[in-house]
Amino acid sequence: xxxxxxxxxxxxxxxxxxxxxxxxxxxxxxxxxxxxxxxxxxxxxxxxxxxxxxxxxxxxxxxxxxxxxxxxxxxxxxxxxxxxxxxxxxxxxxxxxxxxxxxxxxxxxxxxxxxxxxxxxxxxxxxxxxxxxxxxxxxxxxxxxxxxxxxxxxxxxxxxxxxxxxxxxxxxxxxxxxxxxxxxxxxxxxxxxxxxxxxxxxxxxxxxxxxxxxxxxxxxxxxxxxxxxxxxxxxxxxxxxxxxxxxxxxxxxxxxxxxxxxxxxxxxxxxxxxxxxxxxxxxxxxxxxxxxxxxxxxxxxxxxxxxxxxxxxxxxxxxxxxxxxxxxxxxxxxxxxxxxxxxxxxxxxxxxxxxxxxxxxxxxxxxxxxxxxxxxxxxxxxxxxxxxxxxxxxxxxxxxxxxxxxxxxxxxxxxxxxxxxxxxxxxxxxxxxxxxxxxxxxxxxxxxxxxxxxxxxxxxxxxxxxxxxxxxxxxxx
Amino acid sequence: xxxxxxxxxxxxxxxxxxxxxxxxxxxxxxxxxxxxxxxxxxxxxxxxxxxxxxxxxxxxxxxxxxxxxxxxxxxxxxxxxxxxxxxxxxxxxxxxxxxxxxxxxxxxxxxxxxxxxxxxxxxxxxxxxxxxxxxxxxxxxxxxxxxxxxxxxxxxxxxxxxxxxxxxxxxxxxxxxxxxxxxxxxxxxxxxxxxxxxxxxxxxxxxxxxxxxxxxxxxxxxxxxxxxxxxxxxxxxxxxxxxxxxxxxxxxxxxxxxxx
Numbered sequence: 001x002x003x004x005x006x007x008x009x010x011x012x013x014x015x016x017x018x019x020x021x022x023x024x025x026x027x028x029x030x031x032x033x034x035x036x037x038x039x040x041x042x043x044x045x046x047x048x049x050x051x052x053x054x055x056x057x058x059x060x061x062x063x064x065x066x067x068x069x070x071x072x073x074x075x076x077x078x079x080x081x082x083x084x085x086x087x088x089x090x091x092x093x094x095x096x097x098x099x100x101x102x103x104x105x106x107x108x109x110x111x112x113x114x115x116x117x118x119x120x121x122x123x124x125x126x127x128x129x130x131x132x133x134x135x136x137x138x139x140x141x142x143x144x145x146x147x148x149x150x151x152x153x154x155x156x157x158x159x160x161x162x163x164x165x166x167x168x169x170x171x172x173x174x175x176x177x178x179x180x181x182x183x184x185x186x187x188x189x190x191x192x193x194x195x196x197x198x199x200x201x202x203x204x205x206x207x208x209x210x211x212x213x214x215x216x217x218x219x220x221x222x223x224x225x226x227x228x229x230x231x232x233x234x235x236x237x238x239x240x241x242x243x244x245x246x247x248x249x250x251x252x253x254x255x256x257x258x259x260x261x262x263x264x265x266x267x268x269x270x271x272x273x274x275x276x277x278x279x280x281x282x283x284x285x286x287x288x289x290x291x292x293x294x295x296x297x298x299x300x301x302x303x304x305x306x307x308x309x310x311x312x313x314x315x316x317x318x319x320x321x322x323x324x325x326x327x328x329x330x331x332x333x334x335x336x337x338x339x340x341x342x343x344x345x346x347x348x349x350x351x352x353x354x355x356x357x358x359x360x361x362x363x364x365x366x367x368x369x370x371x372x373x374x375x376x377x378x379x380x381x382x383x384x385x386x387x388x389x390x391x392x393x394x395x396x397x398x399x400x401x402x403x404x405x406x407x408x409x410x411x412x413x414x415x416x417x418x419x420x421x422x423x424x425x426x427x428x429x430x431x432x433x434x435x436x437x438x439x440x441x442x443x444x445x446x447x448x449x450x451x452x453x454x455x456x457x458x459x460x461x462x463x464x465x466x467x468x469x470x471x472x473x474x475x476x477x
Numbered sequence: 478x479x480x481x482x483x484x485x486x487x488x489x490x491x492x493x494x495x496x497x498x499x500x501x502x503x504x505x506x507x508x509x510x511x512x513x514x515x516x517x518x519x520x521x522x523x524x525x526x527x528x529x530x531x532x533x534x535x536x537x538x539x540x541x542x543x544x545x546x547x548x549x550x551x552x553x554x555x556x557x558x559x560x561x562x563x564x565x566x567x568x569x570x571x572x573x574x575x576x577x578x579x580x581x582x583x584x585x586x587x588x589x590x591x592x593x594x595x596x597x598x599x600x601x602x603x604x605x606x607x608x609x610x611x612x613x614x615x616x617x618x619x620x621x622x623x624x625x626x627x628x629x630x631x632x633x634x635x636x637x638x639x640x641x642x643x644x645x646x647x648x649x650x651x652x653x654x655x656x657x658x659x660x661x662x663x664x665x666x667x668x669x670x671x672x673x674x675x676x677x678x679x680x681x682x683x684x685x686x687x688x689x690x691x692x693x694x695x696x697x698x699x700x701x702x703x704x705x706x707x708x709x710x711x712x713x714x715x716x717x718x719x720x721x722x723x724x725x726x727x728x729x730x731x732x733x734x735x736x737x
Contacts, residue, residue: 240617248545259539262617300614
């Protein structure tokens with residue numbers, strides 16, 4: 001029997017926390033070429049005797065044992081190739097290897113210099129040749145925008161202790177603000193989806209719709225784990241928040257919220273996502289439910305916050321997709337203290353109810369929007385490919401036209417009225433809008449939209465943006 | 478806002494009369510307020526009473542951060558927010574209430590000089606760290622207390638007080654009181670018959686030092702040794718703060734202990 005080499009294809013994109021792999025993109029395993037005899041490969045029984053990994057430096061071997069163990073179960077050659085391919089993808093998703101190549105060879109060892117004593121006639125050796133990532137990678141960018149320039153320095157240490165831990169540090173020094181973040185990620189060996197993240201950060205934000213600026217310095221720990229078909233995240237976060245007025249003309253209601261608060265909160269998120277893609281899904285649904293309890297582990301802020309997100313997609317005729325989404329949430333202050341402007345919900349803008357100014361719906365004081373304690377928002381979208389499909393198969397596939405109908409409401413709840421009164425409050429004075437536009441996909445995470453919107457149901461105090469509205473972001477209604 | 482815009486806004490504000498619901502904000506009386514802030518707040522309250530302008534007093538733990546300049550006290554009048562005695566005096570002048578109209582230029586300059594003296598000497602005579610921390614929870618109280626202490630120390634360095642020992646501080650306070658006592662003489666107020674903002678400022682500081690429970694009695698004793706200053710404080714307390722206590726309960730004033 002001749003030598004069988006099975007080499008892998010060009011490196012595929014990594015699967016893991018940063019990017020998603022679509023089942024559509026998976027490339028079929030190529031059939032190996034057989035040099036001397038024509039044999040029906042499916043019927044030939046093989047036994048995988050050895051699986052090796054070569055090229056390890058600082059990575060500990062016990063971590064990798066879990067990823068490659070399934071290759072031993074293969075019973076015939078096609079199976080070996082399929083399982084090796086899957087093992088290769090698993091190794092790549094750890095985020096510690098630049099490249100992984102698979103070499104399948106017979107146990108007779110004609111490639112190696114000697115014959116092994118225990119080699120079976122139908123035995124195979126599978127070798128993964130890996131190239132580890134460098135110990136330290138850095139990046140340096142400058143960013144200019146919004147009357148501010150800043151310099152961003154990023155440092156990443158993949159695989160710090162040998163078991164796929166990752167340490168990242170990002171520092172941004174700007175003309176107005178400075179922010180930084182340090183993050184440590186550790187997966188459980190053998191179970192990459194179960195992982196722990198520790199974060200330390202300082203971020204500053206400016207919110208011109210409320211004339212507010214906020215500086216957060218905080219620490220958080222997060223535990224992710226899958227359970228049956230759902231994904232859960234448990235997180236504890238301790239944040240020192242400093243609020244201030246953005247301008248001297250800020251309203252007194254915002255001025256009253258200035259100062260320091262400490263929030264120590266436990267939160268839990270459950271999500272089920274069986275869409276085929278995060279941007280432009282063709283089918284599937286997403287359900288995400290999040291709750292946050294603050295105040296019982298220290299701190300000044302004391303509340304219970306619930307919010308959920310639901311999205312359902314269905315394919316229709318002619319490549320068009322109908323998508324419906326629903327968001328909602330509610331904030332209950334505990335212990336008699338009023339809620340803080342930094343915890344409340346906001347509504348409106350190109351990423352939620354289109355046709356209205358950014359976060360410019362709901363309770364406001366002298367032009368500054370204060371947010372609300374309960375909200376709901378819904379959207380119905382019809383996505384179609386561009387008319388006449390220019391650039392089909394290439395650039396044109398990144399665009400879609402969409403027709404939308406958005407609605408929502410945001411208000412404060414004066415507790416003691418009972419849930420029926422609260423629901424009634426949310427149902428009256430609904431703001432809604434409709435329109436059409438073009439959407440562009442950016443990578444796998446973000447999208448740009450250019451829409452023509454017609455807002456309706458506008459209440460006094462809301463700021464609208466009728467006509468053309470541009471939006472960019474990650475999460476859209 | 479640019480200077481021109483600010484001037485325009487204050488001109489518009491000048492046209493409105495003093496509202497009923499004007500409010501003065503200061504830090505919490507019990508745990509939070511520093512001696513200097515207490516003195517400033519009392520000075521502003523005395524001044525407004527002397528002008529016969531009603532004001533509510535509201536204590537907030539974040540008063541310092543609410544203030545547009547970062548200093549307390551500040552008043553919220555209509556939709557204007559003004560902080561510190563100097564700008565408040567200007568603001569009330571724009572509305573037509575002033576106490577120093579009768580002074581000529583020489584006297585006005587003298588008044589400003591004495592106010593600066595009081596600000597420099599008495600204002601930084603006392604710092605107290607534990608008092609700042611209580612409204613916040615751990616560890617925020619420690620962090621903010623250190624921040625405040627560092628700030629005050631920096632300010633002391635800037636005016637050259639950093640190296641002074643306690644005796645030197647007392648000596649400076651004593652000299653300041655002597656200057657004030659000499660200027661006051663036997664008159665009821667610093668500029669003869671009518672009280673001015675200087676009277677309000679001196680009253681605020683001296684009264685706070687005399688009635689505070691925190692510090693040692695040394696400072697209080699130094700002031701008590703000047704009998705005309707003591708009489709001055711009593712007189713102002715009687716004329717402007719006593720009557721409201723007996724009268725309407727809708728106006729609150731935060732003074733705490735009395736000299737009597």
